[in-house]
């Protein structure tokens with residue numbers, strides 16, 4: 001099956017009034033707030049299915065904590081990974097790596113864990129409910145103690161956002177922020193309150209079905 005053209009999908013970002021641009025701004029606000037509140041010291045980041053990395057990189061270009069940050073953006077499409085890499089280089093973010101790899105394979109995160117901030121934006125709307133659950137269950141294996149996860153999921157019916165929140169709770173996370181249901185996107189911010197689990201290699205987390 002031929003998959004979706006993800007380069008074309010990114011074109012909606014050109015319109016600042018699009019729902020996608022509104023979602024991006026909301027995610028960036030949460031990333032900025034996270035970095036603003038983070039105590040001094042290194043911050044390790046992971047982004048699953050990072051695309052062009054607009055969420056993270058849009059914040060890090062001018063954030064005072066930008067040089068405390070290291071981590072990995074995982075993106076399968078070579079053109080989008082190249083865009084993200086070019087933005088990382090242009091912003092002088094020497095601690096960040098863009099890996100062209102399958103974010104649904106746990107091995108793609110090997111050596112980049114435990115992360116303090118994990119982004120799963122534009123993932124949960126493109127995989128099965130079973131894979132969402134499985135991915136959330138795996139997140140404590142990617143996380144440092146007290147890590148934050150920012151995720152998105154469409155509010156289109158059937159709205160799975162409340163269920164996703166329940167799954168985060170069942171996997172040891174507390175809800176910190178949830179976008180208002182009137183917004184044209186769903187976004188949640190969760191913090192790991194249970195102890196993290198050890199990283200596990202060779203695990204399948206999800207497969208895109210779109």
Ligand SMILES: C[S@@+](CC[C@H](N)C(=O)[O-])C[C@H]1O[C@@H](n2cnc3c(N)ncnc32)[C@H](O)[C@@H]1O
Pocket residue numbers: 006009048049050051052053054055074075076077080101102103104121122123207208
């Ligand atoms: C909905 S977009 C989200 C992009 C970005 N996170 C954002 O919010 O702007 C989904 C992204 O996942 C990428 N992708 C699809 N399957 C993937 C996989 N198995 N591993 C890594 N990236 C994947 C696509 O190329 C696309 O860039």
